[in-house]
Amino acid sequence: MTEIRKNELEGVLEIVPKRFGDDRGFFSETYNRKVLKDAGVDLDFVQDNHSYSARRGVLRGLHYQLPPFAQDKLVRVVKGAIFDVAIDIRRSSPQFGKWHAIEISATKWNQFLVPKGFAHGFVTLEEDTEVIYKTTDFYSPEHDRAIRYDDPTIGIDWPLGADELQLSPKDLRAPSLADADIFD
Numbered sequence: 001m002t003e004i005r006k007n008e009l010e011g012v013l014e015i016v017p018k019r020f021g022d023d024r025g026f027f028s029e030t031y032n033r034k035v036l037k038d039a040g041v042d043l044d045f046v047q048d049n050h051s052y053s054a055r056r057g058v059l060r061g062l063h064y065q066l067p068p069f070a071q072d073k074l075v076r077v078v079k080g081a082i083f084d085v086a087i088d089i090r091r092s093s094p095q096f097g098k099w100h101a102i103e104i105s106a107t108k109w110n111q112f113l114v115p116k117g118f119a120h121g122f123v124t125l126e127e128d129t130e131v132i133y134k135t136t137d138f139y140s141p142e143h144d145r146a147i148r149y150d151d152p153t154i155g156i157d158w159p160l161g162a163d164e165l166q167l168s169p170k171d172l173r174a175p176s177l178a179d180a181d182i183f184d
Ligand SMILES: Cc1cn([C@H]2C[C@H](O)[C@@H](COP(=O)(O)OP(=O)(O)O[C@H]3O[C@H](C)C(=O)[C@H](O)[C@H]3O)O2)c(=O)[nH]c1=O
Pocket: 049, 051, 060, 061, 063, 064, 073, 120, 121, 122, 138, 139, 168
């Protein structure tokens, strides 16, 4: 049924729920707590988010919330496609500063699990892209933080050039990893 794929970045997962197609269209259980728990992902999500990006090249990130409002995120795309990135920003982690990216899209029907302690960001690969994601804690502006998307010490290999990107003022002035409040 649901496929769960690991990668070289410990903690981050690609999750692909099954889609049951028929001549009407399809049905899919896009989230099932028991299925994830049986696969070792025992998380309680408390908030659903939905972001719409009009253009290809909208870059949101790199974002995270500090404790006690740190969030695990389960990200999926219901229209369009994104290049989705997670970065381990826990100073004590042996993979500190390491990143992993996958393409998440309505076509692939895949999802990205980004744990607490990781920064998250994406760039849209198509116009009119809609991202839906669950979080395990509530939004707390006081604990919301950003790291600049192009920090050379992280070295994310974004698929679009800087001249193709659209960022919020907050993201344009985000600090480097070295200057950011991060996890111990
Ligand atoms: C995240 C969030 C935002 N907001 C409000 C705050 C702002 O007035 C407005 C836009 O927020 P922001 O510019 O932070 O939205 P994004 O740039 O899409 O941020 C998100 O994008 C990256 C990829 C993430 O992983 C985070 O979940 C989140 O930071 O929505 C809320 O009311 N609740 C929320 O949970």
